[in-house]
Amino acid sequence: MNFEYIAQQLINGLILGSLYALVAVGFSMIYGIIRLINFAHGEIIMIGAFTTLGLLSTLGLPFWLVIPAVILVCAGTGIIIEKAAFRPMRGAPQVTGFIASLGVSIMLQNLGILLLTAQPRNFSIPAYAQKTVKIGSVTCQLIDIVIIITAPLFMVMLMVIVNKTRLGRGMRATAENLDVARLMGVNVNRTIALTFAFGAGLAGFAGLMWGGKFGQIDPLMGFVPGLKSFIAAVIGGVGSIPGAILGSYLLGMAEIWFVGFLPPVYSSYRDAFVFGLLIIVLLILPNGLLGKNIEERA
Amino acid sequence: MHWKNPYIVIVCITLIVSALLWGAERAVNDYILTIMQFVGINIILATSLNLTNGFTGLFSVGHPAFMAIGGYTTALLTFPAIKAPLFLPELPSWLLGIEMSFLPALVIGGLVAAATAFIIGVPILRLKGHYLAVGTIAFLVIVNVLLTNMSSITRGPLGLNGLSPFTNIWWIFLWVVVVCYVSWRIKFSSYGRAMISMRENEMAAECCGINLAHMRIMALAIGAFFAGVGGGLWAHLITALTPNTFSLIMAFNLVVMVVVGGSGSITGSVVGAIIFTTTIEIFRPIEEGFELYGVAEVLLALLLIVILIFRPKGLFGTKEPFSIPQTPKIRNIEVS
Numbered sequence: 337m338n339f340e341y342i343a344q345q346l347i348n349g350l351i352l353g354s355l356y357a358l359v360a361v362g363f364s365m366i367y368g369i370i371r372l373i374n375f376a377h378g379e380i381i382m383i384g385a386f387t388t389l390g391l392l393s394t395l396g397l398p399f400w401l402v403i404p405a406v407i408l409v410c411a412g413t414g415i416i417i418e419k420a421a422f423r424p425m426r427g428a429p430q431v432t433g434f435i436a437s438l439g440v441s442i443m444l445q446n447l448g449i450l451l452l453t454a455q456p457r458n459f460s461i462p463a464y465a466q467k468t469v470k471i472g473s474v475t476c477q478l479i480d481i482v483i484i485i486t487a488p489l490f491m492v493m494l495m496v497i498v499n500k501t502r503l504g505r506g507m508r509a510t511a512e513n514l515d516v517a518r519l520m521g522v523n524v525n526r527t528i529a530l531t532f533a534f535g536a537g538l539a540g541f542a543g544l545m546w547g548g549k550f551g552q553i554d555p556l557m558g559f560v561p562g563l564k565s566f567i568a569a570v571i572g573g574v575g576s577i578p579g580a581i582l583g584s585y586l587l588g589m590a591e592i593w594f595v596g597f598l599p600p601v602y603s604s605y606r607d608a609f610v611f612g613l614l615i616i617v618l619l620i621l622p623n624g625l626l627g628k629n630i631e632e633r634a
Numbered sequence: 635m636h637w638k639n640p641y642i643v644i645v646c647i648t649l650i651v652s653a654l655l656w657g658a659e660r661a662v663n664d665y666i667l668t669i670m671q672f673v674g675i676n677i678i679l680a681t682s683l684n685l686t687n688g689f690t691g692l693f694s695v696g697h698p699a700f701m702a703i704g705g706y707t708t709a710l711l712t713f714p715a716i717k718a719p720l721f722l723p724e725l726p727s728w729l730l731g732i733e734m735s736f737l738p739a740l741v742i743g744g745l746v747a748a749a750t751a752f753i754i755g756v757p758i759l760r761l762k763g764h765y766l767a768v769g770t771i772a773f774l775v776i777v778n779v780l781l782t783n784m785s786s787i788t789r790g791p792l793g794l795n796g797l798s799p800f801t802n803i804w805w806i807f808l809w810v811v812v813v814c815y816v817s818w819r820i821k822f823s824s825y826g827r828a829m830i831s832m833r834e835n836e837m838a839a840e841c842c843g844i845n846l847a848h849m850r851i852m853a854l855a856i857g858a859f860f861a862g863v864g865g866g867l868w869a870h871l872i873t874a875l876t877p878n879t880f881s882l883i884m885a886f887n888l889v890v891m892v893v894v895g896g897s898g899s900i901t902g903s904v905v906g907a908i909i910f911t912t913t914i915e916i917f918r919p920i921e922e923g924f925e926l927y928g929v930a931e932v933l934l935a936l937l938l939i940v941i942l943i944f945r946p947k948g949l950f951g952t953k954e955p956f957s958i959p960q961t962p963k964i965r966n967i968e969v970s
Contacts, residue, residue, distance in 0.1 A: 373764050424943040431693045434764040435893060436942050438886050443935035446928035454927065559882075563771070570768070608779035611772035618765060619757055 343474045345596040346589075351480050351549065353588025354487030358542035359565035360572070360580040361494060362414075362535025368511045368575035369531050370426065372433040376417055376440035378562010380536045382448060384410045384543025385553040389459055399462050403544065410540025411533035418532040423525070441559070448555025456554040459547035479548045486545075490538060491581055497534070498577060507531055511575070560607075564591075567614045573627020582625060587613075644818070648811055655803055667803065668871075669915045674806035675867050676907040680891040681813045681900060682860030687889070688897035688952070689826060690853040691833030692759070696770035697861050697888050698880035699777040700747040704862020705869040705880075706781070708743035709794050712736060712870070721796075722789065736800040740809075740866040747862025751855040759850045774885060781877035793876030794869075801871040809867065813860045817900045820856070821954075829853055830898070830952075883931075890938050896948030905949060910934065 359381060366374045387409045391402045421440050425432055467478050498504040506527045509517040518524045546561065547553045564587065572583025591610060595603045602609075617624065658670065683697050711734045713721070734742075758769045781788050788794065820826040829849055831839040840846055869875050887910065895906025917930035941948065 373768065421939055421943075425946070428942075428946055430764050431767065432942055432946055434693070434767055435889060436939055438889070439935040439938040439942070442883065442886055443932050443939075446931040446935070449928040450926060450932060563775075566768075604783050605779060608776045611775045614772045615758065615769055618761055618769060622761075622765075 340473045341596075343472075344476075345592055347474060347476055347480065347484075348596070349589035349592040350484050350585070351588070352592055353585035354483050355542050355546055355549070355561070356565045356568045356588050357491065357581045357584035358487055358538045358545070359562060360569040360584045361491065361577055362539050363566050363569040364572070364574055364577055364580035365498075365507070365531050365535050367569070369507060369528055370422070370433075370514070371430055372422060372437065373566065374422075374535075375434070375437040375562065375566075376421075376444060377437075377535065377539055378558040378560075378565070379441050379444035379448075380410050380413060380539035380558065381543035381546055381561055382553070382555060382558035383413055383444070384540030385459065385547040385557065386448070386452060386543075386555075387540065388544045388547055389457065389553065392462075393460070403541070406540050406544050407537040410543070411537035413540075414532040414536025415529050417536075418529050423528075441562075445555055445559065452555055454555060456552045459551055459553045461548040479545070483545045483549065486541075490541065491577075494534065494538070495577060503527070503530065564610055567610060567617075569624075570614060571617050571624055573624025576624070576626045579624055579626030644815065651807070655807060659803060669911070671801065671803055671806050671871055672915070673908055673911045674803065674810050675864055675871065676888075676891065676911045677810050677904050678806070678813050678860055678864040678867070679888055680895070680903040680907040680910075681810075681817055682857045682864065683888050684892050684895075684897060684900065684903040685817055685820065685860070686853050686857035687892055688899065688903070689821065689829040689833065690850060692850055692853060693764065693767045694770045694854060694857070695767050695882070695885045695889065696773045696777075697857070698882075698884040699770075699774045700751060700858040700861035701865030701868065701884075702777055702781060702875075702877070702880035703750050703865070704740075704743035704747040705865030705875055706743075706788060706794070707746045707862070708739045708866030709797050709869045709875055710787070711739040711742060712798060712800065713794075714798070717796075722787070736805070736870070740863050743866040744859040744862035747865070748855040748859040751858035752851060755851045755854045759847070759854065771882065771885075774880070774882060778877050778880060781880075788875075788877070791877060793874055795874040797870055797873045797875070799870060799873050801867050806867055806871075809860075809863055813863075814900060814904070816856070816860075821900065825852075833898070887934075890934055893938060893948055894941055896950035896952060898952030899948070899950040899954060901954050902948055902950035 359377065362380075363374065363377055366372055366377065384406050387406045388402055391397045391405055392399065397405065417440055421436055422433060425436060461479065464478065468475050469478055469481060498507055506517065506522040507530075509520060509522050510524055510527050514524055517527075542561075543558070546557070565584065568584040568587040569580045570583070571587060572579030572581065574580075587610065590613070591606060594609050595606055655670075659667065662670075679697065679701065683694070686692055686694050686697075711732055714733055754773055758766065758773060761769045782791050784790070785792075820829070828839065828844045831842065832844060832846060832849055836846060865880075891906035891910045892903055893906075894909065895902030895904070913934060914930050917933070921927050921929055
């Protein structure tokens with residue numbers, strides 16, 4: 337185990353962490369604003385990836401145009417999901433929303449299978465994004481660097497929106513207390529819909545990057561990354577955006593190191609490790625690393 | 635004779651269904667008989683999930699994990715001792731020699747599942763609301779990973795196959811009756827009322843002297859026992875077990891049955907399981923004929939969402955529509 341190997345693992349951890357972060361932020365915002373664990377959020381990754389594939393290969397749009405298009409499509413999907421499924425049951429017990437989100441998730445997966453078949457497809461991004469770059473003694477693809485750089489950029493943009501703009505103030509007010517926010521003149525429905533849109537847009541971008549990084553996509557691809565991003569959000573403290581980012585990078589690193597630095601016998605226990613971590617965090621630190629104590633969880 | 639006496643109703647239903655099954659076994663072809671067996675197994679699973687989720691309001695999604703534990707245990711216990719060394723060479727030798735008959739194996743499978751529920755219940759049941767759901771999903775994933783990787787016992791992703799086809803409609807029906815009877819006895823006893831009061835208001839229940847931790851664990855463990863039995867029946871019906879079967883999709887399906895029927899209602903779970911299974915089976919030929927895989931799942935998910943929006947309590951709410959009077963004779967009230 338030499339220096340290059342360790343550096344390589346660090347970079348892999350960063351990439352995975354960045355991808356988780358893009359998804360986890362959405363989980364965290366949605367949870368923060370209406371206390372909904374939105375399992376359908378992971379499927380947005382799949383929708384993002386397939387939209388990218390459609391636009392790139394079928395329509396032949398240039399790559400720089402595809403990125404905003406994918407984000408817009410996914411943001412639209414997020415708004416539709418919110419309007420169709422979650423708005424009618426706002427105010428119902430938390431578990432109801434949770435079951436409904438599982439339902440939406442299963443529905444999207446199976447719509448994917450129905451319309452696109454379960455066959456995995458090759459995902460090809462333009463050749464220049466796959467070019468290998470050497471930094472010191474570590475080689476990685478251009479897309480890896482793009483992921484590592486763009487993810488934090490998006491995070492910063494999101495934090496600026498949440499903390500500095502009028503819309504963001506509305507979001508924070510709604511998260512604090514929905515009814516009072518409405519009394520203060522916040523358009524609660526619009527704010528919640530936009531929260532879904534932001535979260536879904538970022539998840540869609542994550543889907544684009546996921547496809548570009550791993551090269552194969554299928555209708556069930558979004559589920560496990562979605563679950564793990566949720567775990568990352570829980571580790572960081574659900575409801576807190578910086579927490580979700582921190583949790584994602586920690587989880588990404590931990591997962592890569594678990595596979596990279598332990599004997600290979602253990603690497604197939606990767607998922608068990610991640611989910612075991614979830615249970616432990618929920619029990620020991622129910623509010624996560626940076627979360628506020630909003631309610632009783634354990 | 636009082637016609638609203640639940641036991642008479644249960645006995646009558648049992649007799650009628652037995653007669654129908656006796657007729658069906660002779661009149662109906664194998665395909666429909668198999669579907670009926672799946673309906674029965676799903677009734678067992680949904681009713682036992684209802685014991686946990688419906689009565690106590692704990693939201694567990696880990697039911698397939700208990701099924702898997704019960705199923706694998708039953709399968710290993712009934713595995714022919716002659717074939718075992720060839721098939722599972724790395725199995726511990728004390729397990730190799732065991733070959734049980736079906737019933738004790740099922741019961742042991744259920745007990746192992748219940749014991750697991752006790753062990754994981756102590757930490758996991760401290761979680762509340764949807765965090766408990768997330769915790770049980772984590773448990774389900776962990777069980778899945780373990781089944782895939784402990785290949786000396788489970789043969790990993792290959793799974794156990796060639797199990798003896800012990801399960802028939804009568805075994806399933808027997809357990810349907812048992813699980814319904816046990817649920818019924820629990821629901822209309824002081825024990826079940828304690829569970830239901832917990833669902834309605836935990837703090838008030840605790841103030842009435844109900845031991846919440848004990849109740850939660852018992853609800854999970856009783857549900858897990860029947861899930862384990864259901865898993866054993868399942869294993870010997872399709873004669874093969876793979877880790878992938880016990881996925882979150884299956885958990886979701888069971889939740890749909892309970893929610894559609896009305897969580898808290900035994901009748902609801904039974905009806906939910908029947909509706910669900912028949913829908914899936916009606917759509918199967920359509921899916922295969924037109925290559926429209928996934929239609930049934932999409933429609934069921936849609937049904938679930940529509941029910942959650944327009945009738946969040948499900949078809950039957952928490953009630954049992956026939957039989958029992960709404961103010962049952964409460965026997966345990968003479969405590970002083």
